[in-house]
Amino acid sequence: MKVLLINGSPHQEGCTYTALSEMAAQLEKRGVETEIFWIGNKPIRGCIDCKSCWGKGACVFDDDCANTCIQKIIAADGVVIGSPVYFGGIAGGLKCLLDRVFYDAKRLYSHKPAAAVVSCRRGGAGSTFDAINKYFTISSMPVVSSQYWNSVHGDRPEEVRADKEGMQTLRLAADNMAWLLRCREAAGVEPFEREVRVKTSFYKPEG
Numbered sequence: 711m712k713v714l715l716i717n718g719s720p721h722q723e724g725c726t727y728t729a730l731s732e733m734a735a736q737l738e739k740r741g742v743e744t745e746i747f748w749i750g751n752k753p754i755r756g757c758i759d760c761k762s763c764w765g766k767g768a769c770v771f772d773d774d775c776a777n778t779c780i781q782k783i784i785a786a787d788g789v790v791i792g793s794p795v796y797f798g799g800i801a802g803g804l805k806c807l808l809d810r811v812f813y814d815a816k817r818l819y820s821h822k823p824a825a826a827v828v829s830c831r832r833g834g835a836g837s838t839f840d841a842i843n844k845y846f847t848i849s850s851m852p853v854v855s856s857q858y859w860n861s862v863h864g865d866r867p868e869e870v871r872a873d874k875e876g877m878q879t880l881r882l883a884a885d886n887m888a889w890l891l892r893c894r895e896a897a898g899v900e901p902f903e904r905e906v907r908v909k910t911s912f913y914k915p916e917g
């Protein structure tokens with residue numbers, strides 16, 4: 711069993727990493743393998759809605775980590791996505807990445823348990839947490855919860871480590887992720903067959 715933890719901060723070992731490391735250590739304690747994947751601090755393209763990915767599960771642009779990220783999520787049993795809060799939302803580079811990583815390939819992530827983690831100095835944790843969870847809940851990914859909404863507060867790793875409640879919340883999220891993965895493994899129950907996807911837009915057809 712393996713959980714992929716995506717560090718969406720431009721800082722390789724900053725606050726988001728510190729939060730994800732707490733989860734990774736707890737997952738390992740429960741016998742779950744982990745990998746923290748840093749998206750880096752080089753430019754990441756946004757989605758241009760060219761639809762080239764449709765049916766392929768891969769982005770046409772192969773000059774950043776989007777396709778690597780897709781493959782890593784497919785290979786993982788569970789996923790954690792961590793972001794610093796930028797102006798009350800997901801950090802720009804990560805947002806660009808997630809739009810492309812989830813646009814078509816989300817159908818390949820069904821039923822993988824997922825959790826969001828956010829790091830902020832002061833405010834905007836809730837809206838950022840909600841925004842990341844949107845990617846999971848459009849992808850049939852069960853959202854793993856905790857005792858609070860997974861956020862830590864700090865501008866530096868040592869401040870995050872001092873956020874005792876935040877760190878405890880992350881350890882419980884990790885335990886709940888490990889528990890869900892064990893349940894899945896033990897039960898061996900396959901998901902139900904899915905209906906063919908219906909897509910309607912919000913307009914009234916003529917006639």
Ligand SMILES: Cc1cc2nc3c(=O)[nH]c(=O)nc-3n(C[C@H](O)[C@H](O)[C@H](O)COP(=O)(O)O)c2cc1C
Nearest residue numbers: 719724725726794795796797798829830831832833
């Ligand atoms: C462009 C920018 C915007 C930010 N906006 C917010 C914000 O809206 N709310 C907040 O509490 N912190 C904000 N911060 C601070 C970071 O979210 C915070 O320091 C975070 O813990 C950094 O995580 P990292 O070390 O993993 O990058 C912002 C930082 C930057 C660089």
